[in-house]
Amino acid sequence: xxxxxxxxxxxxxxxxxxxxxxxxxxxxxxxxxxxxxxxxxxxxxxxxxxxxxxxxxxxxxxxxxxxxxxxxxxxxxxxxxxxxxxxxxxxxxxxxxxxxxxxxxxxxxxxxxxxxxxxxxxxxxxxxxxxxxxxxxxxxxxxxxxxxxxxxxxxxxxxxxxxxxxxxxxxxxxxxxxxxxxxxxxxxxxxxxxxxxxxxxxxxxxxxxxxxxxxxxxxxxxxxxxxxxxxxxxxxxxxxxxxxxxxxxxxxxxxxxxxxxxxxxxxxxxxxxxxxxxxxxxxxxxxxxxxxxxxxxxxxxxxxxxxxxxxxxxxxxxxxxxxxxxxxxxxxxxxxxxxxxxxxxxxxxxxxxxxxxxxxxxxxxxxxxx
Amino acid sequence: xxxxxxxxxxxxxxxxxxxxxxxxxxxxxxxxxxxxxxxxxxxxxxxxxxxxxxxxxxxxxxxxxxxxxxxxxxxxxxxxxxxxxxxxxxxxxxxxxxxxxxxxxxxxxxxxxxxxxxxxxxxxxxxxxxxxxxxxxxxxxxxxxxxxxxxxxxxxxxxxxxxxxxxxxxxxxxxxxxxxxxxxxxxxxxxxxxxxxxxxxxxxxxxxxxxxxxxxxxxxxxxxxxxxxxxxxxxxxxxxxxxxxxxxxxxxxxxxxx
Numbered sequence: 001x002x003x004x005x006x007x008x009x010x011x012x013x014x015x016x017x018x019x020x021x022x023x024x025x026x027x028x029x030x031x032x033x034x035x036x037x038x039x040x041x042x043x044x045x046x047x048x049x050x051x052x053x054x055x056x057x058x059x060x061x062x063x064x065x066x067x068x069x070x071x072x073x074x075x076x077x078x079x080x081x082x083x084x085x086x087x088x089x090x091x092x093x094x095x096x097x098x099x100x101x102x103x104x105x106x107x108x109x110x111x112x113x114x115x116x117x118x119x120x121x122x123x124x125x126x127x128x129x130x131x132x133x134x135x136x137x138x139x140x141x142x143x144x145x146x147x148x149x150x151x152x153x154x155x156x157x158x159x160x161x162x163x164x165x166x167x168x169x170x171x172x173x174x175x176x177x178x179x180x181x182x183x184x185x186x187x188x189x190x191x192x193x194x195x196x197x198x199x200x201x202x203x204x205x206x207x208x209x210x211x212x213x214x215x216x217x218x219x220x221x222x223x224x225x226x227x228x229x230x231x232x233x234x235x236x237x238x239x240x241x242x243x244x245x246x247x248x249x250x251x252x253x254x255x256x257x258x259x260x261x262x263x264x265x266x267x268x269x270x271x272x273x274x275x276x277x278x279x280x281x282x283x284x285x286x287x288x289x290x291x292x293x294x295x296x297x298x299x300x301x302x303x304x305x306x307x308x309x310x311x312x313x314x315x316x317x318x319x320x321x322x323x324x325x326x327x328x329x330x331x332x333x334x335x336x337x338x339x340x341x342x343x344x345x346x347x348x349x350x351x352x353x354x355x356x357x358x359x360x361x362x363x364x365x366x367x368x369x370x
Numbered sequence: 371x372x373x374x375x376x377x378x379x380x381x382x383x384x385x386x387x388x389x390x391x392x393x394x395x396x397x398x399x400x401x402x403x404x405x406x407x408x409x410x411x412x413x414x415x416x417x418x419x420x421x422x423x424x425x426x427x428x429x430x431x432x433x434x435x436x437x438x439x440x441x442x443x444x445x446x447x448x449x450x451x452x453x454x455x456x457x458x459x460x461x462x463x464x465x466x467x468x469x470x471x472x473x474x475x476x477x478x479x480x481x482x483x484x485x486x487x488x489x490x491x492x493x494x495x496x497x498x499x500x501x502x503x504x505x506x507x508x509x510x511x512x513x514x515x516x517x518x519x520x521x522x523x524x525x526x527x528x529x530x531x532x533x534x535x536x537x538x539x540x541x542x543x544x545x546x547x548x549x550x551x552x553x554x555x556x557x558x559x560x561x562x563x564x565x566x567x568x569x570x571x572x573x574x575x576x577x578x579x580x581x582x583x584x585x586x587x588x589x590x591x592x593x594x595x596x597x598x599x600x601x602x603x604x605x606x607x608x609x610x611x612x613x614x615x616x617x618x619x620x621x622x623x624x625x626x627x628x
Contacts, residue, residue, distance in 0.1 A: 071466045071485050073457055078492045123471040139471035139487040146484045342463060347456045347497070357380040357600045361410050364386060 023288040024302075027310050028277045034229050035317040040163035041065035043088035045103075047095045047170020049235035049278065049299065054087055056308040057166075062316065065162055068154035073343055083133045088162070089154045092130045095171040096205060097213035097262070098183045103129075104220055107155040113182035117144060118193035126192030128184055137192065160224050168278070169263070170235040172205040172255040173243055187243075202243045204255075210262035218270045230273045231315070232266065234259045236282035238297050276315075278307045372402050372614060373440060377409040377433070377508070378448025379501065380600060381521060385448055388606020395607075402614055409436055411449070411504065420507045427507040437512050444515040444617050447508055447573070450501025450564075451521030453494055454556035455599045459530065461548045470555045472562060479549055487559070494560050502567055509571045515620055517574045517613055520561050522582070522601040523589040524553040530598040554587040576616050579608035 010016040011030050018026065036042060043065045044054040057064040068089040070079035083090045094100050105111035106129075118126040124137040125144040130151075138144035175187040178201050189195035205213070214232075221228050234256060242251035256279065263275045277284075282291045282303045291303030376382055376389075386408040393404060411419050415432060422428040437445070467482040468490050478484065495502075509516055527547050561578075568575040582593040582605050593605035 070489065071462065071464050071483055073462055073466060073485075074489055074493050075496050078489070078496055081492065082486070082489050134486060134488045136488050136491075140469045140474050142474075143469045143484065143486055147486055150484075342460060343456060357383050357595070357597065361383050361386055361408060364390060364408075 018284070018286070023285055024306060026281060026284070026289075026306075027313070028280050028284070029310055029314045032314050033274050034272060036062065036164050036315045037317050039063055041161060042164045042166065043158050043162040044166045044168075045087050045091065045094045045100065046166075046168025046233070047093050047235040047237065049170065049233075049237050050093070050166070050168035051086055052299065052304040053166055053168065053233070053278075053308070053311075054085075056304070056311075058085070060308075060312060060316075065158065067157045067161075068151060072341060083130075088158045090130070090133060090151055091155065092133045093170070093185060094167075095185055096174045096183060097169060097210045097217070098174060098203075098205060099129075099185060100167060101213045101217045101220075102183060103155060104159060104217060107152045107159060108220075108224070111182075113177065114180050115177050115182060115193075115199070117141070118188075120192055128182075128188070128193055131184075131186050131191040131193075159221055159228075162225065162228060164229045164231065165221075166231045166233065166276075168233045168235050169210070169259045170237065171239065172210065172258050173239070173251070174203055174205070176201050176203045204244060205258065207258050207261050207265070210258060211265050214262065214266045215270065218266070218273060228272075230270075231276050232263045232273065233276045234263060234279040236279045236291075236299060236303075240297070276311060278311075281307050281310060371405060372443045372617065373405045374444050374446055374613075374617075375407045375409065375436060375440070375442050376446035376448060377411055377436070378446075378519075379411055379450055379452075381451045381519065382408060382410060382448040384522070384595060384601040384603060384606035385446065385519065385609050386606065387603035388608070388610045391603050391607045392610045402618075404610070404614065406446075407436070407440070409433070419504050424503070427503060427510065429507045429511045433508075434511060437508075437514075442514055444517060444613075445508065445512060446613055447505055447516060447518040449505050449518060450498055451519075451560075452599050453497040454521070454553065454560040455524060456497055457490075457493065458524065458548050458553040458556040459598065461546045465548070467552055468555065468559075470558055472558060473555075476551060476555065479552065482552075490556070490559055491563065494556070494563055498560070498563060502564075505567065505573060506571055509573055515574065515617060516572075517576050517616055518564060518568050519576050519609055519613070520564065520578045521557065522578055522593065522595075522605060523584075523587060524550070524557050525594060525598060526550060526584070526586070526588045527553075529594055533596075533598060550586055550588055558587070574616055574620060576609065576612050579605065579612055582608055 017028075038061070041063050042057055044050055044057060046053075054064070065088050066085050068084065070082065070084035074082070074084070079085060083092055091103060094103065102111060106113070113129070115128060118128050118131075119141075120126055120137060123139050125139070125141055126137045127133060127144065127148060138147060174183045176183050178199055183203070187195060188200050218230065221230075238252040239248055239255060242248045244251050260279065267273055267275045282299055285291060289303070291300050291306070292298065293300055376385055378385075386406070389404060389406045389408075397403070409416065416430050419430055419433065420427050421430070465479070465482045466485045467479045468485050468487050469478070470476055471487055505518060527550050530547060565575045582590045582601070584590040589601060589605075593601045593608075595602045595605070
């Protein structure tokens with residue numbers, strides 16, 4: 001007797017697709033609606049898990065798109081520490097669909113939040129929408145405003161020119177201004193600003209909210225960049241805290257479920273929007289994998305590597321060829337001395353000058369004890 | 371008679387020459403006499419200056435010997451001090467400027483990229499890592515009073531460009547020199563980092579002699595050295611007087627508080 005389950009492919013059967021597959025080989029991606037070419041500009045944004053995705057893309061040989069770069073005087077690690085290159089522009093973590101939509105609208109001048117600066121002191125100015133981007137804040141209002149405007153310029157550039165956006169949805173809980181609905185990545189008062197019940201309210205986005213935000217986002221993005229492709233993922237990282245009056249684990253499952261269902265709906269209705277199952281790869285080991293660190297929250301490097309291996313295999317056109325080329329180029333680069341930056345050249349010049357100066361020390365008279 | 375040991379990088383030369391000038395000058399009867407010893411920290415004999423992890427720094431044993439070589443009254447450090455020049459002398463491909471929070475009203479260069487002061491601070495700190503580590507190691511190695519000299523201000527642009535045998539001129543200055551104001555800001559920011567660090571670890575910080583800073587915040591002509599970044603013995607002499615005064619003030623403060 002024939003029925004719909006008679007000739008199911010292996011991937012549709014738990015025993016064949018999960019139970020009998022080595023943990024590190026679990027691959028829940030069946031089909032992708034588009035591929036990424038090596039010249040495609042790939043942008044990233046999202047919650048903290050998206051930082052891992054950005055890091056891998058940077059090193060992958062793909063065209064990882066960064067519009068907001070640090071001035072070349074900054075050493076690579078300092079630039080990263082200050083949030084340059086972590087994502088395509090220096091926006092820090094974007095946890096919610098509402099935040100992403102708001103960023104796009106701010107970049108194109110369609111929304112200007114009323115509460116747009118937190119002044120901690122004359123020399124510590126915090127950007128409410130990037131409170132983590134500089135641990136010490138901005139040192140003056142002029143510096144803050146200039147940097148913010150420059151940042152939004154680069155965000156605009158990113159939306160207009162990207163080919164693929166990988167966006168990782170992290171949270172549904174957020175804090176909102178009662179005045180104009182602006183959402184903050186962190187509750188006011190945590191890293192800056194002052195929490196006031198009369199001005200700030202807690203919001204927990206539901207499926208309809210996320211779908212509505214993301215649908216609006218896709219539509220507004222396509223208005224400036226009709227060919228943009230989008231890959232949605234859900235961060236497997238649990239909530240660090242919940243503002244709902246319930247257990248943080250229950251809130252975590254609720255939030256991630258909302259985001260997962262919302263992705264399902266968005267992918268079904270929006271063309272060239274795909275879902276990539278990072279969440280499932282990290283959390284779906286069912287005892288076979290341990291992709292969370294001791295804090296039960298951070299994703300281990302093995303977990304990230306597994307996610308990105310699957311991502312590259314399915315999305316990157318000619319992945320095998322790209323990998324071979326990258327290894328070849330990497331090998332050649334390792335044999336060649338890296339070119340010196342202007343600052344490195346100058347450091348060398350100053351060092352020589354200092355050594356010349358020090359020669360004089362040996363020529364001093366013996367009148368004083370040496 | 372005050373005895374001291376001074377250890378440091380290239381700016382120690384002006385200080386050492388200044389000490390000789392002080393000793394050789396016609397001092398008034400009440401002026402303290404000095405006896406100093408000078409150690410250049412890039413001398414291969416003392417390298418590596420510091421070993422070990424950041425939380426357990428070990429000073430080179432030969433430097434320990436130097437510290438113990440005589441009953442010094444105090445220790446003078448002249449660590450680092452040219453990091454601002456590394457970033458500031460040559461105008462970058464992406465010319466930058468920043469708001470110096472301690473002097474926020476200083477003008478900005480039109481058309482230059484405004485970078486956050488916090489970024490500049492981290493960039494400088496990274497260049498200053500070795501001298502800062504050295505200062506920490508010396509502080510841990512002795513219970514004597516320790517003074518660190520503020521780096522001399524940057525030399526004015528025309529002086530940097532004019533010096534004929536200057537390596538900088540032939541190698542990089544074709545790309546144009548950065549504006550003096552930016553070089554001044556970099557010096558101030560670097561100095562602030564040294565000063566804050568000294569406060570944290572218990573080292574007294576000796577400011578550059580006020581008479582050696584011109585109206586533009588650059589090294590006054592009286593203090594110009596023989597190249598693009600260093601000061602001369604006259605500057606060193608003023609720094610020596612400053613060190614003596616600072617030591618005396620510290621002793622007086624200790625006497626009053628006891």
